[in-house]
Amino acid sequence: MSQKRHYSASDIKVLEGLEPVRLRPGMYIGSTSSKGLHHLVYEVVDNSIDEALAGVANTIEVIIYEDGSISVRDNGSGIPVEKHPQTGRSTLETVLTILHAGGKFNNDAYKVSGGLHGVGVSVVNALSEWLIATVHRDGYEFTQEFSRGNVVTELQKGKKVSDTGTEIKFKPDFEIFETLDFEKEILITRFREMAFLNKGIKITLEDKRDNTKVEFHYEGGIKSFVEYLNRNKNPLHSDVIYIEGEREGSYVEIALQYTDSYSENVLSFANNIHTSEGGTHLVGFRTALTRTINDYGRKYNLIKEKDDNLQGEDAREGLTAIISIKLSEPQFEGQTKAKLGNSESRGVVESALGEGLSTFLEENPKVAKIIIDKAQSSARAREAARKARDLTRKRSILDNTPLPGKLADCIETDIGINEIFIVEGDSAGGSAKGGRDSNFQAILPLRGKILNVEKARLDRALSSDEIKNMITAFGTGIGSEFNIDNLRYGKIIIMTDADVDGAHIRTLLLTFFFRYMRELIEKGHIYIAQPPLYGILKGTKVVRYCYDEKELEKSLDELGRGSNLKVQRYKGLGEMNAEQLWATTMDPDNRILLKVTLDQDEMVEIDETFNILMGDKVEPRREFIEENAVYAKNIDA
Template identity: 40%
Template structure:
């Protein structure tokens, strides 16, 4: 191993080094096999591996406090109050438990049973892989009244000479004859725990790889939900510019005693239709696993496993689905057998219940599908079991086959009991959910029929479209543009200003329905909302198909005043809630009409010119500059609405692609955007009032038209 030969002479590079580094060398050569990539995602995966080991201690009931610190020198430390890594000699290798954990792949306390009934670090490669990919790793263990310490350089145990401060650049002396687990102090009676600090190896990770602080915070919050009573502290000592810790240490503390019920409420973005329902149970299965025998050989053995199932679900008034799944405390973003079992039971239970209540709900002969049941569902599916089988080291998909049937049985039993409960609240909520599922089913069937018969309409074929739509002649979707304009006055000017070959106009009357507060039914009954959805022609909600949209660009063209901004916000709310893929595809724009028209008169050889400005500050700057140059100015014209422009002015400022300015509406963070929409446009008044009061001091009175 070239990187380690530099630490000692050729003669000192002994067989012991080869033995220790035999497995870790493979990790360094193929890091992607173990951590997925060597960019920021791989860097964070290493952090998760160590954090998961610390969290496993809390999961096993040993310790309730984990601290993660990002240090200014690029290192990361993770402290826990667990039992501490074993410090005694492991008989088969003759090494201490600490060295076995950090230098041997597929070795650890999670093999062979006993220590951990369920855990997040499950392949026995986490700590050793992180060690192999670190230029330095230090571990301290409090156990048996003593504090033990050991250090590694790129996986090789030895001692660093830290005369100044701990650093990967400190002089390193590898162990030759045998490793030493040093005793560096005394631990208080009854105090146990592990402290790990490591520096990621720049030889492995890409130069631009950086820790994702927001991702770390999200993961810490998520884990605190999954283990009620666990406190997780995240500290940032890096003092990076434009971060919360720029001026000094920034610390966030997470603890949630409500568990996954509280987690589900946190994840839900829409008003609740039901309470959070907890579905809990367990099941057993037999699994054949390879186990080390007394001679150190792998031998098959039948082991009886227990899988504990805990599910929290609630339905809301929206149609989006937010389902997160976990095995022990590890998120499985791509699902697996536990999610398959959940989906199977969910569909089976609702089909049975809707069949029983088919006459009351007017179900007919149609069958509900999984998407109908999942609409508006927010849920967390968790299972706990020892040694689950994952597809790959990154643990994104659970592969233990027996879990599917156990989860399915628990969910079917508990959900059926909830839907058939005689309690007043349960009966009311059960009725609401079943009505919602049937409505989603009918909406899906209707959308499918509409999609099958729908064709791109030309100007001669647009008899089924709203009469107020002024369509374009082109059938080229990529080129065509739909301008949604405010009022008939703007329509008249827009008709003369547009290029009718590829620009269509749809006028709306004033402020449309606030769809953040309204139900789906109310939205569809609203003439303006229904017209917009019909003209775009791609459906709405879950049935929206962006490929069916009749126009390549949808441009919101409203007046440059407060009312115009309000109308634009209402329109964006409609697109965000019911046509979000169009926004995500970058096909929704806001026109930027000018606020002022400044005209100069001809002077000598200097011709008169017209300048448009888009803010008060820009108008004052341009005016001052023209006056400084000695130009004669006519009285600047202030546009309070699009109707005040003539067709030529509207074309050259707002509609003609050669001159206009458009602002593309994007969704960089859908979750944050949804919270903002809910704050400004939702039915809950208190947070909006607080926002208005807090922002009042920042209001620019000059921007108010009065």
């Protein structure tokens, strides 16, 4: 019989100061990957942005240094340096070494703040190999140094200065992070967004590693943001509609413009934080937009009495919009702040947009008619899509063949186990069917390239047999009827040839999933197979498969180049027999699968990339290809 363990006070470990941050960094910055590394910079920059929101700063300078450190400097009021009444230490040391210490908890200091938990700069200090804080305030320069959250030097009073501001320079801790390499493009995306959301503020990013410098400064604010998002699209009206309002201590800005595209791109922000899951402010926006457009259409008989009201999805087709609300007490759902919960925000946005958009439509009847014509066209397409779905459903019931004829289904129905391969052509489909494990692997061959849905509404997409076959096979439905609970396969694997045509088909499929079945990507169900590009043969037998040229060269060196080896280049999956395809690309024990994911912080860039690659405009696509050609390899080699 085991002896009962004695549990006493000595078993209780008390973490002091910033120890909890170093012990569980993921709780504070999400992860210790590249994402968490860049989050450190955002925390410091957010503090400077708060200074700008308080009206005491208009410039933020960020510098990446060759040793891997980074600095953020603003021309705000400077972190106070006098002794703090609660801690007995300087205020600077207090905010850098104590969690939940900061001016954001005092509404008299910061009426609006992006920070919710007040842990930002202290967390940065805890997770840095070293940090140096420099403050210009009260006519002097003050500095203090820290290491891994601990005080290294006391507060030093230095030279006289005439300006004010704060500089935080730090080097992330190699003991904490998986990578210490700051990616300039990630920071550029974030800083551009911050400059758009805070008109008039100037943010510069200098990179000492390659001696480059970029500047972001937009007097137009979120109007400029919408213009930027639509720069590769075709706007239906020249001017961006801009509305602002203030109520119950909250300030809201809305900018919107319609384009000839068929998808919507509506981004919502609360206190400069991108609320990727929306929230009350987005609900208010959608409600007011649909109601206002319907009211105007009815008033001027643009929507006939016999016609139904336009639905929300009709009113938002082709819409690019930014909703930015700033409030003193934001209530976010969860640590990630992805969804705004303040109930009053719905009314604030709904009121501002309703009044502002009504006035705009009255004063701009030509634009109003363009918007309503666009929405009515969407409504007709929506109704056509509904009839197409109903017809397909009825035929399936009558024919008693609900699954596509070309689908080679699997036995297993548990989506925790089963998977479906989407392959191009009958040849590859034949090899895949012959090589698969039919217990859990289904095969759906496509005939050629599917419809480019970036240039087509849902009703036209549903006229494509290939798209209908996929929808039926997956079981989820599409559009307003999409239900991920009905998904029939846990993994949907795109398996195309490793050539230009294969890459094009893969992009067409990803565009379809992104535009019409995005939840499949968000829930981690979409994968890309990685068939080998080369086979090294000795006689007629393949002795090794290689997935890129680097691996090929290494393998040839290892096997001995002068030993009667031949290299076979696989341009198509059909060139492999069933056994080879199974061994290299379909066998779970040996294959390489790439999981398709969506980073909500990069949704603007993802949306833009699909629009450039698959949209109507040729020039942006040509520029994209030229800029990224250096990263392409093994294309039709």
